[in-house]
Amino acid sequence: MEIGHIGLYVTDFDRMLAFYQQVFGFAVTYIARNDKRSIVFLTADPTSHHQLVLVTGRPDADQHLVNQVSFRLKTLAELRRVYKHLVDMGVGGLEPLTHGIAWSVYFPDPDGNRVEAYVDTPWYITQPHRTTIDLLASEDDIYALTEKLCRDAPGFKTMPVWSEDVAREIQPV
Incomplete structure (x- = not known):
């Protein structure tokens, strides 16, 4: 068994997307943007559709739900x-x-x-x-x-x- 992927709610979608692409070289496998929500699926493994998902909608509070x-x-x-x-x-x-x-x-x-x-x-x-x-x-x-x-x-x-x-x-x- 292995972890398949993790999803993170983000406050600044474009900044987070750029950060993870720059640091780990992630490729975008799917992205959707609209007024209500933006979501992107990222992978650095050509056999895995996504390893990381970034989604808008993180609460304003300084709350980290993931260790x-x-x-x-x-x-x-x-x-x-x-x-x-x-x-x-x-x-x-x-x-x-x-x-x-x-x-x-x-x-x-x-x-x-x-x-x-x-x-x-x-x-x-x-x-x-x-x-x-x-x-x-x-x-x-x-x-x-x-x-x-x-x-x-x-x-x-x-x-x-x-x-x-x-x-x-x-x-x-």
């Missing part, structure tokens, strides 16, 4: 490009870190929603875990630092071993 929206990337190089792009865009509140099981950058979108871009690592450690990292460092340095951190942390396993352990615990529905 975070997380986007799994394929490589550390891709995460580093996203991070550099966010820096170049002047996005504030960037939190580059490792959870041991992933390298991440957390940041606010223009409506203040918490967004995470992340890449899985090949290691597992007991969660929760947060260590700030420098995503502008070399990939070799990031790998070495994270591997040492993981090997020294409680619960260390390689991800394939952890996956086998979890597979035995999952009950069929």
Whole structure:
């Protein structure tokens, strides 16, 4: 099972659309605008019609109904490009870190929603875990630092071993 998509109510439709297209390279698969509501379906996966939906109609109150929206990337190089792009865009509140099981950058979108871009690592450690990292460092340095951190942390396993352990615990529905 995996999350198929997430929908967000937005206050500034065009600003949010531009932000997500610039940061993650989303393509528009459907868009409709009228006086009552605007909606857009976005994807960065050619096999998925939409991964993110933006819809007008967010309440004026400073209310965040979603803890975070997380986007799994394929490589550390891709995460580093996203991070550099966010820096170049002047996005504030960037939190580059490792959870041991992933390298991440957390940041606010223009409506203040918490967004995470992340890449899985090949290691597992007991969660929760947060260590700030420098995503502008070399990939070799990031790998070495994270591997040492993981090997020294409680619960260390390689991800394939952890996956086998979890597979035995999952009950069929």
